[in-house]
Amino acid sequence: EAGVAQSPRYKIIEKRQSVAFWCNPISGHATLYWYQQILGQGPKLLIQFQNNGVVDDSQLPKDRFSAERLKGVDSTLKIQPAKLEDSAVYLCASSLGRGSGLEQYFGPGTRLTVT
Amino acid sequence: KQEVTQIPAALSVPEGENLVLNCSFTDSAIYNLQWFRQDPGKGLTSLLLIQSSQREQTSGRLNASLDKSSGRSTLYIAASQPGDSATYLCAVFNQAGTALIFGKGTTLSVSS
Secondary structure, three states, X not given: OOOOEEEOOEEEEOOOOXXXXXXXXXXXXXXXXXXXXXXXXXXXXXXXXXXXXXXXOOOOOOOOEEEEOHHHOOEEEEEOOOOHHHOEEXXXXXXXXXXXXXXXXXXXXXXXXXX | OOOEEEEOOEEEEEOOOOEEEEEEEOOOOOOOEEEEEEOOOXXXXXXXXXXXXXXXXXXXXXXXXXXXXXXXXXXXXXXXXXXXXXXXXXXXXXXXXXXXXXXXXXXXXXXX
């Protein structure tokens, strides 16, 4: 079974530029998550999708971050404009259904450096 | 607000030692708890998922316990190997049982 795929793996941009990340979850997984992991910290949830609908985006900085999951499969996370403090690893995860406490499977992440 | 703390932040042991990693959480009303491993520059690998009704879960040399009433979980690694060197993250589900809340992790180094 293929795991969660993410691209690109690394990205370096200057502040005020825009950037987009892509995620393809495990086949059949209805729930998709985007987490932000700053160096030395645990991942923090940014947004959660159930199929193509948003379940939780309470911690997403909506003035600069946006995300979509068209057709309930792939997802993109965009930052525009980027700030220095956005430097982090952006992790995508998926889980099988909508139930509580379901095991989450993570992709390799995209490491973003904002200079 | 749920907070997850992991102690110690870093740990160095010689090969062959048994070791315990600790995780505590402030709100005992949790769903499940999940332990992950993260290698440098890599994503998270799920190690064990403990259901809220369970007391422990085992996989190979790993054993995780959960004590909801005291807000604690431990990850026991038997006969440690250099390949076990990584950061170990503990995470509990939020009140809705949907998203994970992570600790900062324990970075383990096993020397041969």
